[in-house]
């Protein structure tokens with residue numbers, strides 16, 4: 044063999060003539076010293092052919108220059124040949140400059156890179172001619188940088204053109220970049236899937252959260268409804284509807300197109316056709332109170348309190364009280380009591396000049412009282428007891444004057460301040476501080492509550508009352524219990540008290556409060572309303588308001604209340620139901636004490652003691668609080684708040700106290 048020919052680079056463009064069939068092409072790496080001390084690797088291509096041709100050379104050139112690592116292996120897996128790129132890549136590290144040439148490349152060693160320990164099976168399978176192309180992808184760790192590389196090996200079964208034996212053409216592609224992208228994509232997909240799952244979970248959680256919130260909202264709404272129902276539906280089961288209410292409801296149903304049951308119509312017919320039906324009193328009040336809901340003594344007391352026709356002495360009492368004017372002469376204590384009351388009524392004569400000069404000057408008050416007076420202007424739960432203690436016995440006159448002045452009605456109506464002060468002082472002295480309940484503090488509280496309803500409860504704002512009626516309302520409030528003796532109408536009537544005689548048992552107390560105060564107002568020294576405001580018409584208006592309001596405070600007229608004037612005074616009179624719990628309780632126990640004192644008096648007179656007024660039995664009038672709230676207080680304040688929604692704080696206060704009593708009332712006294 045010609046060595047020059049052997050050394051000649053295959054791709055140098057040298058033409059060779061030779062056999063047309065290539066028998067063998069071989070490449071071997073050799074070291075060539077290209078310059079002194081500088082050695083490079085070169086490849087020696089050995090071509091054995093049966094007469095070479097240009098075509099063979101070109102084929103050889105393509106094969107050799109292809110960047111794809113290309114190998115040919117014989118049937119044993121030994122390398123027959125490989126192109127430059129393949130040899131360079133696969134032999135460089137093994138070769139080194141000192142290593143011997145031709146370190147073995149085999150079909151298996153293609154797979155035998157780093158992590159993958161020889162492709163025994165793949166190499167075996169490569170000879171299966173039934174398969175066109177065997178493809179294997181495998182990773183390996185690069186020896187160079189330790190990174191994972193990916194390669195694809197494609198193998199075609201073929202015939203060795205030289206030996207005509209079976210052989211394999213193998214190509215190896217670096218697919219690391221592609222694989223990396225694939226892996227990135229896959230990991231992104233995984234991440235995306237995870238995100239989707241999380242979002243789905245989030246959405247599930249949010250839906251669950253939403254459902255939970257919805258459930259909570261529903262339950263809150265139900266609770267609110269229950270509270271409102273509880274709030275506006277007293278537990279007594281007491282039916283407060285009057286025949287008028289029932290008729291109106293029936294007619295409303297008919298107008299709305301409902302077909303009311305015949306029984307309802309029949310019931311209504313019976314109610315209305317009863318000769319003694321009081322159209323303005325709850326149907327069957329007495330039986331309801333005594334049988335339906337309240338304990339018997341509590342029911343008796345409520346009945347006595349509310350029912351207009353209970354004035355006549357009942358049972359054996361008629362025998363005891365037989366005297367035409369007063370009690371039997373041998374009931375000494377009783378006589379004394381009546382005498383005391385009579386003298387009490389008479390003891391307020393005209394004031395002397397000196398007394399008049401001692402009148403308070405309302406503007407000259409201590410800072411504490413002043414602060415409390417300003418508080419009274421707009422506080423629904425004004426601390427009346429704290430205020431009364433701070434101003435030493437002038438609580439009514441000072442408060443009334445202050446409120447009237449602050450609202451501007453004194454100026455607006457040209458009221459005579461000095462005479463107003465005299466009148467107030469005079470009225471205040473007509474309240475007995477010895478009464479636990481019906482004293483000037485109670486009356487001051489009624490004035491304050493009336494003021495609240497007018498100025499903050501929406502009564503004036505709505506036009507339900509005008510400024511003239513406002514003047515009359517302050518007057519009614521300040522006189523509404525004038526010269527109250529601490530004994531109720533029932534006592535006055537059954538003891539044949541002069542007031543009961545004078546007023547024929549018709550609201551003797553209220554008639555007296557009103558008449559005695561009017562008599563005072565008619566005296567020139569107290570006439571604080573200027574003559575210019577006393578036309579016949581104005582006076583008539585004033586009297587209508589005052590008479591309605593003061594007479595309306597009789598509890599027996601409770602179900603007869605028809606006008607808004609009356610409602611205002613009525614609410615104010617029992618306004619302590621809406622006071623702060625401490626204040627309200629104090630009033631309740633003071634009223635109970637006043638009732639006990641009446642009970643003491645009844646016993647000492649030989650009269651039967653009124654229900655809940657006997658201090659020797661367990662509990663007094665406070666036992667009837669639930670009933671009083673249910674039957675009187677709540678319906679009244681509810682009606683007020685319905686007409687004047689600004690008065691809602693008052694109803695709220697009432698309900699708070701109602702629940703307080705509900706919690707504190709023993710089972711036995713709870714309405715059914």
Ligand SMILES: [Zn+2]
Nearest residue numbers: 489523524616
């Ligand atoms: Zn009162």
